[in-house]
Amino acid sequence: MDFDIKNVDLAPGGRHRIEWAEQEMAVLRGIRETFGSERPFAGVRVGATMHVTTETANLMVALQAGGADVVLSASNPLSTQDDVAAALVSYYEIPVYAIKGEDTPTYHKHINAVLDHKPHIIMDDGADLVSTLHKSRREVMGNVIGGTEETTTGIVRLRAMAADGALEFPMMAVNDAMTKHLFDNRYGTGQSTMDGIIRATNFLIAGRTVVVGGYGWCSRGIAMRAKGLGANVIVTEIDPLKALEAVMDGFRVMPMMKAAVEGDIFVTATGDISVVDRHHIEVMKDGAVVANSGHFDVEINKVALRELSVDEPKRVRPFVEQFTLKTGKKINLLGEGRLINLAAAEGHPAAVMDMSFAGQAMAAKYLLDNKGKLENRVYTVPAEVDQQIASIKLASMGIQIDTLTEQQVKYLNSWEEGT
Numbered sequence: 001m002d003f004d005i006k007n008v009d010l011a012p013g014g015r016h017r018i019e020w021a022e023q024e025m026a027v028l029r030g031i032r033e034t035f036g037s038e039r040p041f042a043g044v045r046v047g048a049t050m051h052v053t054t055e056t057a058n059l060m061v062a063l064q065a066g067g068a069d070v071v072l073s074a075s076n077p078l079s080t081q082d083d084v085a086a087a088l089v090s091y092y093e094i095p096v097y098a099i100k101g102e103d104t105p106t107y108h109k110h111i112n113a114v115l116d117h118k119p120h121i122i123m124d125d126g127a128d129l130v131s132t133l134h135k136s137r138r139e140v141m142g143n144v145i146g147g148t149e150e151t152t153t154g155i156v157r158l159r160a161m162a163a164d165g166a167l168e169f170p171m172m173a174v175n176d177a178m179t180k181h182l183f184d185n186r187y188g189t190g191q192s193t194m195d196g197i198i199r200a201t202n203f204l205i206a207g208r209t210v211v212v213g214g215y216g217w218c219s220r221g222i223a224m225r226a227k228g229l230g231a232n233v234i235v236t237e238i239d240p241l242k243a244l245e246a247v248m249d250g251f252r253v254m255p256m257m258k259a260a261v262e263g264d265i266f267v268t269a270t271g272d273i274s275v276v277d278r279h280h281i282e283v284m285k286d287g288a289v290v291a292n293s294g295h296f297d298v299e300i301n302k303v304a305l306r307e308l309s310v311d312e313p314k315r316v317r318p319f320v321e322q323f324t325l326k327t328g329k330k331i332n333l334l335g336e337g338r339l340i341n342l343a344a345a346e347g348h349p350a351a352v353m354d355m356s357f358a359g360q361a362m363a364a365k366y367l368l369d370n371k372g373k374l375e376n377r378v379y380t381v382p383a384e385v386d387q388q389i390a391s392i393k394l395a396s397m398g399i400q401i402d403t404l405t406e407q408q409v410k411y412l413n414s415w416e417e418g419t
């Protein structure tokens, strides 16, 4: 079996951690059991480019239980858990192409290795796999039934492709499911981002000013958790509605240029470029920390940071590069400006990835069930899937809810009743 990972000897530790995560993934476990008896993916090749974590491992194992022939590469050069990659290769016989800290050519070589497998189903996180396939590996296109996309950034790219008429197979926007973005983006990103910042710096958050770039689902999770840790939180936005929500949620809102002067820690999660730009860096406090939790490492202008510095940054802790500016000020960049929650911590906890990856598994099955019937555009996950995932998750947490009485159903369906 071909693969490219850091070290197979890391496999035993990886297996323990995969099994640990599995205990938290009740919805995915149920799906794996159903897939195991129904084998819907028999003869189907799945090519995935996703963060290689214990949670992703459980998704791959569920697909494999359903009969799929699975291959996996990393969706970010810094997010791979090398012990998990080793365990997938050694114990589950899943070819993995991912090494934490791989350079950009290796990252792309690994994506191409997934495409060499001629997948029928694509699983993407950030749309690099889909985009590589369309741009330079078109000979693989004929095999593809469709794909699933995990993240907001990927869906933005896919919708742009669809609008251009460039998308050549249907894609399921898993991120747009309620059971994904309301939970994974908010509670997952919120907790894991603060976890990453704390693991990287060992800073006390209480009493510090944390500037959060954006107020989408990810950023609001970060703002909420930073506040919970005692930070004074400032939010920056470009959308008046989101800015208003941030204000009414109790946060200070101001332009980044003003926040830049006040912040101790900056975190971006907007999906756009240069949210922390040269002119912001120039006015930051000595010792300021800048981190990103958005999908790509474009949100902090790293080129400007380098240009403003006297020489190469000093690596002062494993995920902290300290830049000394020509003015003498020091600015600390975390995790090379890449997803800090996956670079310095372990990504979102399994209990929340359970719902996201249940959505992935069910979306992949939906593509198979509807083979040949879908158009080449971006589809949302059916609402029943959301209801089903939420119900199973609640049951796994031992939480019961009410059901409508007949009288209530009748009331909701009538238009005659009123004052």
Ligand code: ADE
Pocket: 050, 051, 052, 053, 054, 055, 056, 188, 342, 346, 347, 348, 349, 350, 353
């Ligand atoms: N994205 C964020 N957290 C993740 C995790 N734990 N596994 C896979 N993808 C993720």
